[in-house]
Amino acid sequence: QSALTQPPSASGSPGQSVIITCTGTSNDIGRYKYVSWYQQYPGKAPKLIIYEVNKRPSGVPDRFSGSKSANTASLTVSGLQAEDEADYYCSSYGGSNNVVFGGGTKVTVL
Amino acid sequence: QVHLVQSGAEVKKPGASVKVSCRASGYTFTSYDINWVRQATGQGLEWLGWVDPANGNTHLAHKFQGRVTMTTSSSIDTAYMELSSLRSDDTAVYYCARGGSGDYEFDFWGQGTLVTVSS
Numbered sequence: 001q002s003a004l005t006q007p008p009s010a011s012g013s014p015g016q017s018v019i020i021t022c023t024g025t026s027n028d029i030g031r032y033k034y035v036s037w038y039q040q041y042p043g044k045a046p047k048l049i050i051y052e053v054n055k056r057p058s059g060v061p062d063r064f065s066g067s068k069s070a071n072t073a074s075l076t077v078s079g080l081q082a083e084d085e086a087d088y089y090c091s092s093y094g095g096s097n098n099v100v101f102g103g104g105t106k107v108t109v110l
Numbered sequence: 111q112v113h114l115v116q117s118g119a120e121v122k123k124p125g126a127s128v129k130v131s132c133r134a135s136g137y138t139f140t141s142y143d144i145n146w147v148r149q150a151t152g153q154g155l156e157w158l159g160w161v162d163p164a165n166g167n168t169h170l171a172h173k174f175q176g177r178v179t180m181t182t183s184s185s186i187d188t189a190y191m192e193l194s195s196l197r198s199d200d201t202a203v204y205y206c207a208r209g210g211s212g213d214y215e216f217d218f219w220g221q222g223t224l225v226t227v228s229s
Contacts (some may be wrong), residue, residue, distance in 0.1 A: 003154065034214040038155070045205055045222055046147075046155065051215035089155050093214040097169040099145070101155040 004029070004090055004102035011108040012080045020105045022073040022090030028100055030071040034093035037066055037075045039086050040104075046089060050075060077107070085109045112136040114206050114220035121226045127194040130223045132206030139187040140164040143209035145216055146180065146191045148202040156202075160209060161189060196227045 005023040012018040022029070022037075029035055035053045038046035048057055050066040053073065063078045073092070077084050090102040117131040132144060146158040159170035161180035168180045179192040189206055204223045207216035 032214075034212075036215040038216075045219035046207075046216075047219070048210070048215055048217050051210060051217075052212050055212070057210075057217060091155075091157070091215075097160075098171060099157045099214055101147075101157060104154040 002100070004092060004100055006088075006090060006102040006105045008103070009106045009108065011110055012077075013110045014080055014082065016080050017076060017078045018080055018107060020075045020077075020088055020090075020107070022075070022092075022102045024071050024073070024092055024100070026071060028071075028092040028094040029068060029073050031095065032093045033068075035066065035068055035073040036091045037064075038089045038091070040089065041086050080109055082109050112208065112218045114208065114218055116204075116206060116220040116223045119224040119226070121228065122196050124196055124198060124227055124229055126196050126227075127192060128196060128225050129190055129192040130204050130206075130225070132189045132191075132220050134187045134189070134208070137208075139182075140184055142211075144180075144182065144189040145207045145209055146178075147205045147207055147216070149205070149222075150199070150202040153202075158191065158204075163189065193225070196225075198227050201225065201227045 037050035040046040053068045054066040065076045089104045094100045113135045115133045140163045143160045145160045161168045163182040182189045206220040208218045210217035
């Protein structure tokens with residue numbers, strides 16, 4: 001199963017919005033509603049910020065939102081803050097009890 | 111509060127095996143799957159598979175079938191991941207992560223265990 005495709009980097013100024021895309025296929029993102037997003041700081045474990053395309057776990061700010069269209073999922077970070085500078089990974093259920101991750105996107109706050 | 115605490119860093123020679131543990135607390139261990147994910151330095155996340163502590167059932171990513179064994183001990187709320195026939199490209203941080211109450215998301219993560227494979 002191939003990894004999902006993410007842009008290696010994205011950036012924005014404080015207060016702006018940044019959108020990160022995650023492209024899969026009709027066998028993963030296009031077929032299932034099980035897309036998740038994780039935030040990871042250097043040297044730390046990932047943290048779940050979005051699951052099932054657009055649901056936020058308790059405690060995750062509503063500045064983080066998710067969506068999906070066809071084979072592409074997106075994470076939008078609105079009102080960008082310095083603390084949002086991190087790596088972001090998408091994942092999707094790929095059928096047959098498999099999970100696949102994206103390659104990750106480094107978000108820089110200018 | 112949910113915590114997953116992993117065993118310490120390991121250094122192994124090529125061809126050897128390594129076993130990483132993940133001790134859970136703060137929830138009913140048998141109610142949630144434990145997944146294993148690894149990350150090579152500067153690289154992305156790679157899913158290895160899951161184990162169901164309720165019955166010991168496992169599912170491994172195709173790439174790791176035959177080389178990875180996942181087990182649990184419900185008496186001590188601990189999951190284990192053993193990787194055999196180690197190669198240099200197995201050098202990575204290995205994470206355990208709890209399967210969420212939805213489906214196919216990982217809601218709590220261990221701190222990670224660095225496994226270094228070097229001759």
